[in-house]
Amino acid sequence: MKKSKLGYLFVLPATLHLALFALFPLAYSVYISFYKWNLLTSTKEWMGLANYAYAFQDSLFWRAMGNSLRYAALSVPMGMVAGLLVAVLVNQRLRGMAAFRTLFYIPAISSGVAISMLWIYMYLPQTGFINSVLGAIGIDNRTDFLQNEGTAMFALAFMSVWVGLGPKMVLYLAGLLSIPASLYEAADLDGATKARAFFRITLPMLAPTSFFVLITSTIGAIQVFTPVYIMTKGGPRESTEVVGYHLYVEAWSKFLIGIASAKSFVLLLVIVALSIVQFRLMRRQLEGHAVS
Amino acid sequence: MNSRHQRRAFAPHPVWAALAVLAFGGGCQPGPSQSTPILRVADWGGVADDNAFSKTVNRLQRRFEEQNPGTKLRFENAPGEYVPKMILNFVAGAGPDVMSVDASSAAVFINNGQLRDLRPFMAADPSFRPEDFWPNVMSVGAREKAIYTIPGDFTPMVLYYNKRLFDRARVPYPSGPMNFDQFLDLAKRLTLRDAKGNVTQYGFKFANWMPMWILFLWNNGGDVLSADGAHAGGALDSEENAQAIRYLVDLVRTHKVAPDLSQTAATGVDPFATGTAAMMISGHWELPGFETNPKVKVSDLGVTSVPSNLPQPVTVYYAKSFGIPTQSRSPEAAWKYLRYVTSREFQTEYQSTGIAVCGRKDVAAALGQDPLNRAFQRLIPSARAPWGAKVVGYDFVEQEGVKMMQSALLGAPPREALQQMAERVDAYFRVR
Numbered sequence: 001m002k003k004s005k006l007g008y009l010f011v012l013p014a015t016l017h018l019a020l021f022a023l024f025p026l027a028y029s030v031y032i033s034f035y036k037w038n039l040l041t042s043t044k045e046w047m048g049l050a051n052y053a054y055a056f057q058d059s060l061f062w063r064a065m066g067n068s069l070r071y072a073a074l075s076v077p078m079g080m081v082a083g084l085l086v087a088v089l090v091n092q093r094l095r096g097m098a099a100f101r102t103l104f105y106i107p108a109i110s111s112g113v114a115i116s117m118l119w120i121y122m123y124l125p126q127t128g129f130i131n132s133v134l135g136a137i138g139i140d141n142r143t144d145f146l147q148n149e150g151t152a153m154f155a156l157a158f159m160s161v162w163v164g165l166g167p168k169m170v171l172y173l174a175g176l177l178s179i180p181a182s183l184y185e186a187a188d189l190d191g192a193t194k195a196r197a198f199f200r201i202t203l204p205m206l207a208p209t210s211f212f213v214l215i216t217s218t219i220g221a222i223q224v225f226t227p228v229y230i231m232t233k234g235g236p237r238e239s240t241e242v243v244g245y246h247l248y249v250e251a252w253s254k255f256l257i258g259i260a261s262a263k264s265f266v267l268l269l270v271i272v273a274l275s276i277v278q279f280r281l282m283r284r285q286l287e288g289h290a291v292s
Numbered sequence: 293m294n295s296r297h298q299r300r301a302f303a304p305h306p307v308w309a310a311l312a313v314l315a316f317g318g319g320c321q322p323g324p325s326q327s328t329p330i331l332r333v334a335d336w337g338g339v340a341d342d343n344a345f346s347k348t349v350n351r352l353q354r355r356f357e358e359q360n361p362g363t364k365l366r367f368e369n370a371p372g373e374y375v376p377k378m379i380l381n382f383v384a385g386a387g388p389d390v391m392s393v394d395a396s397s398a399a400v401f402i403n404n405g406q407l408r409d410l411r412p413f414m415a416a417d418p419s420f421r422p423e424d425f426w427p428n429v430m431s432v433g434a435r436e437k438a439i440y441t442i443p444g445d446f447t448p449m450v451l452y453y454n455k456r457l458f459d460r461a462r463v464p465y466p467s468g469p470m471n472f473d474q475f476l477d478l479a480k481r482l483t484l485r486d487a488k489g490n491v492t493q494y495g496f497k498f499a500n501w502m503p504m505w506i507l508f509l510w511n512n513g514g515d516v517l518s519a520d521g522a523h524a525g526g527a528l529d530s531e532e533n534a535q536a537i538r539y540l541v542d543l544v545r546t547h548k549v550a551p552d553l554s555q556t557a558a559t560g561v562d563p564f565a566t567g568t569a570a571m572m573i574s575g576h577w578e579l580p581g582f583e584t585n586p587k588v589k590v591s592d593l594g595v596t597s598v599p600s601n602l603p604q605p606v607t608v609y610y611a612k613s614f615g616i617p618t619q620s621r622s623p624e625a626a627w628k629y630l631r632y633v634t635s636r637e638f639q640t641e642y643q644s645t646g647i648a649v650c651g652r653k654d655v656a657a658a659l660g661q662d663p664l665n666r667a668f669q670r671l672i673p674s675a676r677a678p679w680g681a682k683v684v685g686y687d688f689v690e691q692e693g694v695k696m697m698q699s700a701l702l703g704a705p706p707r708e709a710l711q712q713m714a715e716r717v718d719a720y721f722r723v724r
Contacts, residue, residue: 036723038404038684038724039379039380039382039383040379040382040383040400040401040404040405040406041404041405042405054723060716144553147553149702233691233694234695235694235695235698236698236702237695237698237699237702238695249688249691252373252376253685253687253688253691254685254688254720254724255379255400255684255685255724256720256723256724259723
């Protein structure tokens, strides 16, 4: 009994923090989602489900949702492949590898605003780094990546790969280190090539890690805000107006706090639904591997 | 029973309060002792690039503390997203004692009851004379008989021109108001090309910034909202506005007398400030930057009215005023500070930095000896307040304006782009 009391005492600060800064705001925003309120007035008008009805009928909200999914579809696979490749590279036993691992992680702990500003300059037509490289190899270097509807979303997703490389690398590295060396020794004895070992041992053994990375990356991608806010403001022509930025505009430009809250819960439903789909697909895949 | 019922908000809420504490470092706080209250002053200014400007401001603020022993000033600057940050502060019950109010967002605070009516303070202070201030700027904070803000300074938007670039193109300086056709002709003559056809000097710097290009709508007889500010449909989607937008798009795309947005992005610099565009529309706040600009000096600059197809050009003014929030814990001390920053003594020294046109007529007149300041002051009678001074949520209208212009620049028919914008604005106005 005494032991359990001590346990409760240990988790109390974290529980309080969670309750005050996560659960209470969450519950409060559910409450707000049924009202019309602009924050500054002393009264709130009861709207029932009208804010939710508005959310479902708002074409721009669904366009923003589609943009978020497009961003996730671009950034998550690229990020996972890059994270895995870098993890495999830094898993080599070479001198100075710890320094490389640190370098890859630095973007993840840097300011999102600073990184976004840096990439604005990277993407500048003619004078930007990317266009300079393209120009040096004879490719047209006047593309304004962030002002072009065809390239703006890809430019944001590409940047996110670089930013998210570190955390994905760490997760995959942990996964790689947990694969028993005996599996590779057995494959070696059987004459398997490195590539074959990678595809038949490494990738299947990393499936749980990949699943975790997929879920967390997808959720993170759908919630993206900072680079859009800093780099494109949702443009050009709303081609990068993702749902996180859309909610920000609803709340802080239009002061439609009730509608913004309702829309954020619709977003929550979408994320939960996506996660369930991913869980089911992954479970089926894992069960398939277990059987084979 | 009505299905829609009213409920009182339980603001200030602890969560909002906690967030505001994180953002602003706490609410009104006692000073080192009960006898030295801290007067919290909110402003959008950040760290100034201009060191001389910062020194002047600091010196003036220290003087207030010296003249009012026992009162300490605490500045809570929120550069960027000033309005949302202030709103969050108010929701938390941690509003400042004095706040700067921008004309373009004054309605958010005044119409939602966050500022005190200053008439009781004025009545108790016979030395305060409303007639010392420009009446049209004073009107930003006026609602019927109530007065919520006192002007600090302001600027009408003007057409700047670079005399050196005019000389280079052998074009005479503008001598008075010009219509759109004359402006286009001028911009064409100022656009210079090298032997290969590459532009070496543009006639005009175009920016997709609604406070700038709204002037072309106004000066073609159009407007963004209906006269009462209640809706955009029927006003924004007018033929006059479509013509004005088409005219602006043509400046960039057809006549190529202004760099397009990609070209501006390509250089990463302001074409007017670097001496590659001969004209731009902006406010007085640009001038301090030219004091230290190696490429364009203040002496290179001339100022005239914006192009207009109307008998009398119209412009907009952006003003900085001061108000006392209803949440102020020290309204008397706040009024004393407000009187100080709008005083002749303060403003004479403050405006010597060249930041804007003084809201006080006497100080403005004294500084009007300078030809540039005189040119600004000539335009004051034709300047009207931005819509945001009276309409809550105008910030959103300006954001939609940027999107609309972006669409038009990318090839959308101006009338359609304007209609889409009007629909969105009205949809927002219906639910705000």
